[in-house]
Amino acid sequence: MHLRAPAIAHGVVSFIWGLVLGALIWVFLLGIGISGATSFIIGAVAGFGIFLAVRIYGEEAPPQRPGQRKRLR
Numbered sequence: 001m002h003l004r005a006p007a008i009a010h011g012v013v014s015f016i017w018g019l020v021l022g023a024l025i026w027v028f029l030l031g032i033g034i035s036g037a038t039s040f041i042i043g044a045v046a047g048f049g050i051f052l053a054v055r056i057y058g059e060e061a062p063p064q065r066p067g068q069r070k071r072l073r
Contacts, residue, residue, distance in 0.1 A: 014055040022047020 026043030
């Protein structure tokens, strides 16, 4: 029996990365004494940037099996 992780859409994974890391940035900025509004805006912009970066560059191509050739469509 081969166990695999459940399939989760790449957009959902990107959103989770952006949300969690943006929230961490927000909390860390609050911790060093930056005002709440400024730290929220910086965290939200950083979270959106992280979401875009993971969405665009984060998906891995499935591995090729030996002996298979790429099909041109």
